[in-house]
Amino acid sequence: MGRYDLALIGFGGVNRALAELMSRNGDRLAEELGFALRVVAITDLRAGSLVDTDGIDLAPLLAAEPGELSFAGLAGGSADPRNEWVIREVPADIVVEATFTNPTDGEPALSHVRWALESGKHVCTTNKGPVALAGRALKRLAAERGVGFEFEGSVLSGTPVLRTAERMFGGLEITGVQGILNGTSNYVLGRLEEGVELSAAIAEAQELGYAEADPTADIEGHDVQLKVMILANEILGADLRREDVFCEGISSLSPHEVRDAVSKGLRWKLVGSATRHEDGGVDARVTPLALPAHHPLAGICGPVNGVAFHTDLLGTVTISGPGAGRTETAYALLSDITAIHQRHADDDSAPTRLAVKETHRV
Numbered sequence: 001m002g003r004y005d006l007a008l009i010g011f012g013g014v015n016r017a018l019a020e021l022m023s024r025n026g027d028r029l030a031e032e033l034g035f036a037l038r039v040v041a042i043t044d045l046r047a048g049s050l051v052d053t054d055g056i057d058l059a060p061l062l063a064a065e066p067g068e069l070s071f072a073g074l075a076g077g078s079a080d081p082r083n084e085w086v087i088r089e090v091p092a093d094i095v096v097e098a099t100f101t102n103p104t105d106g107e108p109a110l111s112h113v114r115w116a117l118e119s120g121k122h123v124c125t126t127n128k129g130p131v132a133l134a135g136r137a138l139k140r141l142a143a144e145r146g147v148g149f150e151f152e153g154s155v156l157s158g159t160p161v162l163r164t165a166e167r168m169f170g171g172l173e174i175t176g177v178q179g180i181l182n183g184t185s186n187y188v189l190g191r192l193e194e195g196v197e198l199s200a201a202i203a204e205a206q207e208l209g210y211a212e213a214d215p216t217a218d219i220e221g222h223d224v225q226l227k228v229m230i231l232a233n234e235i236l237g238a239d240l241r242r243e244d245v246f247c248e249g250i251s252s253l254s255p256h257e258v259r260d261a262v263s264k265g266l267r268w269k270l271v272g273s274a275t276r277h278e279d280g281g282v283d284a285r286v287t288p289l290a291l292p293a294h295h296p297l298a299g300i301c302g303p304v305n306g307v308a309f310h311t312d313l314l315g316t317v318t319i320s321g322p323g324a325g326r327t328e329t330a331y332a333l334l335s336d337i338t339a340i341h342q343r344h345a346d347d348d349s350a351p352t353r354l355a356v357k358e359t360h361r362v
């Protein structure tokens, strides 16, 4: 059985959850997926970096409280994340990028992804910044280097929206998408309906692992703005920049307004949408809407999200599932690795160093 060696960039909620999946279910996953996984490097802003090309023992790292983890003093460890050196020089097959999303310029994640692709390494990421702001250029770079660039978790966490649209909608014309695309704001709106204070509801979403490091991005709609750009660019063939997508979050809604709507049969939702016009132009926006109970997105509650695809032959197709969550998003990374395996395992044009290694060889 072959094996992929991973470099985890960022060791917060999502990459820790991936490490937990590997640590707890590694054998079952390997049997089911047909390949094994091993972590050879981890970098983190707070913990530093750790490299072991024979494979890092994940159990002791996962036993430590996230805030107390430090790689300094461990064999192969350093207090310095050494991101560029790790990404370029450590012989990993796949770089898994899960650092903070920066909605302004995508950095430093954008550089992390670029360094990895330039070094001939596959990349999977849940980070929306690089995908929304530079997805086209990064896909071109990946194609030039013969490696994979996968980012299913950038929209609706592990719910397979992007891959479903790419693989299953052949022959359909998609004229628009509309969705609830942020788990935190949807969870917060539900808690406001129940009478919880805004700050308390945000704190709950942070505790549950749904919120961005700075939850302003969730509440003010910037996270949805990036996801609308990804959907429009990937599925509607657009090339939107951030300034093309009007954005209003939920902070303008008062808790009273949110509760009062329920008594009128309405539910406030933060809705992102993109519509393609006959001339090929695409309009996109993020705005809170009071949806009537019969609207397909009105019943989507808590951290669950949903996307409605408007198509010519099927009418509206709606996919819903987890929009946020550490394990749910780690699953997206697993699905990305599986996609890389399916596309590249037999690819003779891939650099030989990237061919899946036989477990006994290393």
Ligand SMILES: NC(=O)c1ccc[n+]([C@@H]2O[C@H](COP(=O)([O-])OP(=O)(O)OC[C@H]3O[C@@H](n4cnc5c(N)ncnc54)[C@H](O)[C@@H]3O)[C@@H](O)[C@H]2O)c1
Binding pocket: 009, 010, 011, 012, 013, 014, 015, 043, 044, 045, 046, 047, 081, 083, 098, 099, 100, 101, 108, 126, 127, 128, 153, 154, 157, 209, 210, 211, 212, 213, 323, 324, 325, 326, 329
């Ligand atoms: N949590 C979710 O539900 C979810 C869902 C989909 C996508 N995402 C995205 O996935 C990414 C990770 O999410 P998370 O919940 O794990 O976030 P997190 O804040 O828990 O973890 C991010 C980690 O990255 C580290 N980091 C930040 N900058 C770094 C740098 N320059 N070098 C090395 N490490 C760095 C931080 O120290 C932190 O440990 C984010 O971009 C987020 O937007 C998260």
Ligand SMILES: N[C@@H](CCO)C(=O)O
Binding pocket: 154, 156, 157, 181, 182, 183, 184, 185, 210, 211, 212, 218, 223, 323, 324, 325
């Ligand atoms: N903070 C984001 C994570 C998923 O991208 C959300 O709440 O939807």
